[in-house]
Amino acid sequence: MGETGARGRVEVAHEVAHEAVHACEHGARARCLPEPWMCRVFHIDGSLRDIRVLDTSRVEWIAVLEHLRVMADETEVEHPYPRLDPVRPAAADLFRAWADEPEDERSGFCFRARFGAVWFFALPCEEEEIEFSVRPEDVLDLAGVAAVLRFLVEVATAARRPALLTGETARYDPGMATLLSHDPATGLTSHT
Template sequence: MTAPIPEWTEVARIFEPDGALRDLYVLDAGPVGWQAVLDGLRALDPPPVFDIDGEPAALPAHIEDVFAIWGNASPSLRWNAGEVQVNLHFFRSDDIEFDIDPADVCEPEDWLALARFMLWLAETAERPVVLTPENTPDDIMLFCRNAQDGIEVNATPED
């Protein structure tokens, strides 16, 4: 069974550039979810690029080691889902927050690549994933409860 992914016509308006980024959150990931996503990202082909203060560096094996960098520098990671650059800045220790430029999602193929990434995140972390406007995690535009259920437009996670 293939997870349902909304048609491009249902989501295109979400990606109309408005000067703000869009955030992808893996909700309540905790240390186990963070480590699972870090391990999963490391296995991607091509691999993501990990930077410390903008300089390429080796991706640490453990998420605790990435968070320890924050005392002295800013770690980040970038990877492309198709033509969509996905950025991870390791901001929070409870949710995992990625950002994308909505202008990168301008074709149905871009949307499918991003949707597959959302499904992959939900499966890898075993946690729900949401897409929101920048810095507004409660304003859910897209919701993925798990990889099998697919992605819902304008849905709200149930408590």
């Protein structure tokens, strides 16, 4: 056995330890770890990348925003509602105020969450689809890809539905390519 067997055991032990840390960080075992090719998903082409969860309601939105407040390194909220806390309004209050506005006059609010050096932002415009965007120029290396994977896992976990990373679009089209996805039911993160 000698050197090869010892090296194999060390590599396996390192991989298991890395997955254990990864699982602990994300609250669910994500089997897809950052790989160098994933950086190409974020080539700068003038468009954003979107993280979305389909077939949602206000309940899932609120669960995701409140979960991100706990799990993110930092969060920020901007809103136009004078009766709400200017810095940290409850997510349920934000959606209530937003829904009370006439649909054609909704000014909306912005929620941002930072994981590592990468910021993700949402400008909710409908309850039926959760959508966060990320700027590709913020995802420069494997640390940035790891932040995206972590965010994807956290959003899916909180929504209790699969989260998808896609190219930028105003509304999801079933024919568009999914670049990465995480299914909280199986705990698997996959790519195309």
